[in-house]
Amino acid sequence: MSSPPSTRGPEGRRYKVLVAKMGLDGHDRGAKVVARALRDAGFEVIYTGLRQTPEQVAMAAVQEDVDVIGVSILNGAHLHLMRRLMRKLEELGADDIPVVLGGTIPVIDIEPLKKMGVREVFLPGTSLAEIIEKVRRLAEEKRSREEGLAKVEG
Amino acid sequence: MKRPGDYDSLWVVIGGCDWRCKVAVALFDERELERIAKAYKEWEEKVVPEWLKRMPERMEEFTTLSGIPLKRVYTPLDLKDWDYMEKLGFPGDYPFTRGIHATMYRAKLWTMRMFSGYGGPEETNRRLKFLIEHGETGLSLAFDEPTLVGIDPDDPMAEGHVGIEGVNVASLRDMEIIFEGINLGEVTTNMTINPPAPVLLSYYVAVAEKQGVPYHKIGGTTQNDPLKEFIAQKTYVFPPEAAVKIAMDLVEWSVKNLPKWNPISISGYHIREAGATAVQELAFTLADGIEYVRQLIARGMDVDEFAPRLSFFFDAHINFFEEIAKFRAARRMWAKIMKDWFGAKKKRSMWLRFHTQTAGVSLVPQEPWNNIVRTAIEALAAVLGGTQSLHTNSFDEPFRVPSEFAAKIALRTQQIIAYETGVADVVDPLGGSYFIEWLTDEIEERAWRIIERIESMGGMLEAVKKGYPQREIAESAYRFQKELEEGKRFIVGVNIFRSDDIEEIRKVPLLEFDQEEIEERQKRRVKEVRASRNQERWRRALDNLRRAAERGENIMPYVLEAAKAYATIGEIMGVLKEVYGVYVEPPEY
Amino acid sequence: MKASSVDRLIELALEGKLRALGRLLTLVEHPGPEALEVLSRVAPRAGRAQVIGFTGIPGAGKSTLVSRVITHLRRRGYKVAVLAIDPSSPYSGGSIMGDRLRMQEHAADPGVFIRSIPTRGLKGGLSMAALAMIEVFDALGYDKIIIETVGVGQSEVDVAHAAHTIVVVTMPGAGDDIQMLKAGVMEIGDIYVVNKSDKPEANKTAAYLQFALEKEGIGRGEGWTPRLVKTSAVMGQGIDVLVDAIEEHWRYLKDTGLAARRVASRRVLLTRLMAEARLNAALSEVLEEMRGEVEAALEKDISGAFTLSEVLARRAAERVLKGSRAG
Numbered sequence A: 001m002s003s004p005p006s007t008r009g010p011e012g013r014r015y016k017v018l019v020a021k022m023g024l025d026g027h028d029r030g031a032k033v034v035a036r037a038l039r040d041a042g043f044e045v046i047y048t049g050l051r052q053t054p055e056q057v058a059m060a061a062v063q064e065d066v067d068v069i070g071v072s073i074l075n076g077a078h079l080h081l082m083r084r085l086m087r088k089l090e091e092l093g094a095d096d097i098p099v100v101l102g103g104t105i106p107v108i109d110i111e112p113l114k115k116m117g118v119r120e121v122f123l124p125g126t127s128l129a130e131i132i133e134k135v136r137r138l139a140e141e142k143r144s145r146e147e148g149l150a151k152v153e154g
Numbered sequence B: 001m002k003r004p005g006d007y008d009s010l011w012v013v014i015g016g017c018d019w020r021c022k023v024a025v026a027l028f029d030e031r032e033l034e035r036i037a038k039a040y041k042e043w044e045e046k047v048v049p050e051w052l053k054r055m056p057e058r059m060e061e062f063t064t065l066s067g068i069p070l071k072r073v074y075t076p077l078d079l080k081d082w083d084y085m086e087k088l089g090f091p092g093d094y095p096f097t098r099g100i101h102a103t104m105y106r107a108k109l110w111t112m113r114m115f116s117g118y119g120g121p122e123e124t125n126r127r128l129k130f131l132i133e134h135g136e137t138g139l140s141l142a143f144d145e146p147t148l149v150g151i152d153p154d155d156p157m158a159e160g161h162v163g164i165e166g167v168n169v170a171s172l173r174d175m176e177i178i179f180e181g182i183n184l185g186e187v188t189t190n191m192t193i194n195p196p197a198p199v200l201l202s203y204y205v206a207v208a209e210k211q212g213v214p215y216h217k218i219g220g221t222t223q224n225d226p227l228k229e230f231i232a233q234k235t236y237v238f239p240p241e242a243a244v245k246i247a248m249d250l251v252e253w254s255v256k257n258l259p260k261w262n263p264i265s266i267s268g269y270h271i272r273e274a275g276a277t278a279v280q281e282l283a284f285t286l287a288d289g290i291e292y293v294r295q296l297i298a299r300g301m302d303v304d305e306f307a308p309r310l311s312f313f314f315d316a317h318i319n320f321f322e323e324i325a326k327f328r329a330a331r332r333m334w335a336k337i338m339k340d341w342f343g344a345k346k347k348r349s350m351w352l353r354f355h356t357q358t359a360g361v362s363l364v365p366q367e368p369w370n371n372i373v374r375t376a377i378e379a380l381a382a383v384l385g386g387t388q389s390l391h392t393n394s395f396d397e398p399f400r401v402p403s404e405f406a407a408k409i410a411l412r413t414q415q416i417i418a419y420e421t422g423v424a425d426v427v428d429p430l431g432g433s434y435f436i437e438w439l440t441d442e443i444e445e446r447a448w449r450i451i452e453r454i455e456s457m458g459g460m461l462e463a464v465k466k467g468y469p470q471r472e473i474a475e476s477a478y479r480f481q482k483e484l485e486e487g488k489r490f491i492v493g494v495n496i497f498r499s500d501d502i503e504e505i506r507k508v509p510l511l512e513f514d515q516e517e518i519e520e521r522q523k524r525r526v527k528e529v530r531a532s533r534n535q536e537r538w539r540r541a542l543d544n545l546r547r548a549a550e551r552g553e554n555i556m557p558y559v560l561e562a563a564k565a566y567a568t569i570g571e572i573m574g575v576l577k578e579v580y581g582v583y584v585e586p587p588e589y
Numbered sequence C: 001m002k003a004s005s006v007d008r009l010i011e012l013a014l015e016g017k018l019r020a021l022g023r024l025l026t027l028v029e030h031p032g033p034e035a036l037e038v039l040s041r042v043a044p045r046a047g048r049a050q051v052i053g054f055t056g057i058p059g060a061g062k063s064t065l066v067s068r069v070i071t072h073l074r075r076r077g078y079k080v081a082v083l084a085i086d087p088s089s090p091y092s093g094g095s096i097m098g099d100r101l102r103m104q105e106h107a108a109d110p111g112v113f114i115r116s117i118p119t120r121g122l123k124g125g126l127s128m129a130a131l132a133m134i135e136v137f138d139a140l141g142y143d144k145i146i147i148e149t150v151g152v153g154q155s156e157v158d159v160a161h162a163a164h165t166i167v168v169v170t171m172p173g174a175g176d177d178i179q180m181l182k183a184g185v186m187e188i189g190d191i192y193v194v195n196k197s198d199k200p201e202a203n204k205t206a207a208y209l210q211f212a213l214e215k216e217g218i219g220r221g222e223g224w225t226p227r228l229v230k231t232s233a234v235m236g237q238g239i240d241v242l243v244d245a246i247e248e249h250w251r252y253l254k255d256t257g258l259a260a261r262r263v264a265s266r267r268v269l270l271t272r273l274m275a276e277a278r279l280n281a282a283l284s285e286v287l288e289e290m291r292g293e294v295e296a297a298l299e300k301d302i303s304g305a306f307t308l309s310e311v312l313a314r315r316a317a318e319r320v321l322k323g324s325r326a327g
């Protein structure tokens, strides 16, 4: 048995994930389950709570300097909300933070979401193991890019 | 006051007990039981091991979704001291385990009530008419999120949300359009609305008045269940105390003015869908009900005046027998609570009348057509459990609000159960099954324990403020997810017979509508309404509402007047928010 | 990390790039060469801000109150930073956003920066992280730096001590116990707040507290008479008075030279904590290396094993002095 892959960067800091709910969406079952699974897997998890604007979420991500932003949207407003989130992240020079999305997402919307820059879309039924692994990889990738600080300078 | 939780096993020692409790009568004869016990022992020791050797069982332990361990088989031994009259009685009789009516579906089938609404009032008006045309027997409105939290479509928080998850209603004008061509004296309408329930009920009553329908003919339900907002549905607005106060205002006003209205639908559905087990759903829902009854009594109302108007709403999940047992236990428990805790006299006060919805959360995008089958099984459980009203989910549930095509299949599912299967021809057909009766008792017992815990915290309002049910539910939701992960629970197409066929998902014809156009239309209309109303009457109505709220009066008459003066939902809720404050959820997980 | 990129980060942060500030805070969160680098570069700019500790039992209303105070401070033209030391949820160990959520009205304001400090997994401990972050905020022109903490446990007490102004927040029913007020940080407040004064029992609590301040010698002393303020964070009452008191205390500290003294002692503490962290890390490494030796010694004779501690300490110190990447 190999030990599970590490959820800490090379400097020993835990990967930090922001789990976010935006807009009026009150469906929090999935977000809480995922937040907990990530935490139990060793991530530092910050959960925003409900009814945040995309702009607030972007600010929180920047202020807390997270490695991954995980958004949960089930209310069908994902195209609108994600567009605003990605715009604000760009404005803040934070579009190097990988963003993933889970929830009620019709498959036809996956394309446009990826075009916006969303790195992964998790449909209902995705296993926690898969989520943990993909989020971990994105965090790892981002940490290794951090050395040069290219994005902040750009 | 004695509490039903206090009895030890079946020897009922409840105060105010009638002849039934004086002598507990076991169903089975002592000697007969001994004979069965002997045979059972032999079977267990000789026959079963043989079989196990040849054919090991699929799992080490079988449990219901609530985690209740199940035996291989149930026999009279599991109902040893079981008293038929005390546990079941007859349909229409206390404790109503077998049903609230003597004749049940032989006389009247359950109401087929499909939760519907999307876009603007025009789209929803068309959908309602479509469903009525296809045999739906009651209406049920789904509102969009801006409406659910009581803001206008041009509020910045509503941007991008209008009309997606239900119909947008911003003023009386929208409600008029929804019911164009539908006589409110002839239909009953359920409205899934909570903090703004006084506003929506007022719009509805105002439309009825305009149609010339007298108050005593207005029928339907406002969900108006504030506690489960904090627990599960998360469309809360006001802090818990104020939320309960406002909801009780509606109940009190409705009981006095709208004799056919169900002012509250005490909802386990959302609790369950948020992650609760069947036992938790049952316990938390009844505990909510208990809190409301206390609140209403504290207002000086007589139990028998309001109790007949209380209604309930449960989930029908996929674990078939557990669901049926849950419904039966619910009826028995509520009857005891009303009779023994609160001294209700009227039978109707003891009735647990309930609407059921099949479990949305059991439906998945993978191989979406299978959802039709799941829904059918769940609907069957609801019928065998004796529901008064039923919504069946559409197979496109994991994607978007239902298309006409999918909604029709869901409705047809109910009609097939009602008219083809024959399950509606005998009352409580599973009554007397050793297993079902044992499971009903077991669920009841476990639910009482949770209710006792809540009582010790000072009731559900206090428990909710402490976050107790919220945490328990998050815990259960996580446990379930882990069990899926570990292969202890299965969802076909998801973690067994896994399907990664995204093309199949693509084939699902989804409901299409131009959301942006609808949002613009709703914004335009609310602006028109604001510009064209009688400003004087409107201002006075809102001022009066504010003053009434500040004085702590029942707000309903003032909300009704504001509604008639074409005050928007955002304006009315805005006044109430200023007086009562708003709730911020502590984000625990 | 290259020195030049730290410079660049600082430059960007000075230009007001919040992202760069967020990164800098992360760099100082854990002890190590990067933290050293950042601190030695920013420290010359720091030393001007007023650090205000808000402390008191969970549920007293600190976060809600801080949010109100931010609004008033912003109106007076100050840039505000908040460090939220949120005790992890006792039930799941999760959420550190509880405080942030109550301050969300400021989330879109670029003049307000809120940062949570995780209460677990910090190598140099919570107080080192907090003190280092204070230096960064201070250097980047935040005029008021608010630290919200429960004030229980050594690190939190350390953090509170580092503040210029300690605001002790109580609520009706919770401030009636003198013994409680004599515990830790509570005893050394500069300003005492009875929050939730919209509740009926508030006057009683305030009277009690007044008595305690006068007769029991509660408060930090140093010639400053602790103030008592009644607020209602939800109703927005008493906030102006509270902010006035905070300002008044600041003037007092500056006039008496205490302000600078406090900055100095905060830095002494930070220096010590960093040194400790460094030593601890080296020690862990050495201990790991020598584990076999120690265990073998233990098996033979216990006193022999303990004598090894001397060796351990010396080797750890050597490592630090040799500048190994221990930190």
Ligand code: B12
Binding pocket: A019, A020, A024, A025, A026, A027, A028, A029, A030, A031, A033, A034, A069, A070, A071, A072, A073, A074, A075, A076, A077, A100, A101, A102, A103, A104, A122, A123, A124, A125, A126, A127, A128, A131, B142, B143, B144, B145, B148, B164, B165, B166, B192, B232, B233, B234, B235, B269, B270, B273, B274, B359, B360, B361, B362, B363, B364, B396, B397, B398, B399, B400, B401, B402
């Ligand atoms: C449960 C549920 C509810 C519960 C919510 C309880 C709660 N507190 O969460 C209740 C009953 C309260 C509810 C209410 C409503 N609901 Co609802 N609900 C659902 C339902 C059935 C399941 C959602 C769920 O929790 N699944 C279980 C969890 C574990 O799965 P999940 O969230 O999808 O998460 C998984 C992945 O998506 C992913 N994931 C999710 N989030 C994240 C985040 C990150 C960071 C990552 C990495 C991964 C990830 O990982 C998870 C594990 O696999 C869906 C339909 C469906 N079957 O999906 C409708 C659904 C979402 N609801 C819907 C609607 C309309 C509503 C209401 C508006 C109804 C109304 N008009 O009154 C209200 C609104 C409530 C509100 N406040 O917003 C619609 C939304 C339509 C749309 N998108 O266009 C849906 C799709 C049903 C439908 N077809 O009509 N609902």
Ligand SMILES: Nc1nc2c(ncn2[C@@H]2O[C@H](COP(=O)(O)OP(=O)(O)O)[C@@H](O)[C@H]2O)c(=O)[nH]1
Binding pocket: C056, C057, C058, C059, C060, C061, C062, C063, C064, C065, C099, C102, C195, C196, C197, C198, C199, C231, C232, C233, C234, C235
């Ligand atoms: N009645 C009243 N409640 C308040 C007041 N301030 C805060 N609260 C409530 O007290 C609870 C705890 O507040 P919070 O700011 O999180 O406290 P903290 O744990 O000290 O940070 C929340 O429910 C607040 O709404 C106040 O002035 N009056």
Ligand SMILES: [Mg+2]
Binding pocket: C062, C063, C064, C098, C099, C148
């Ligand atoms: Mg706080």
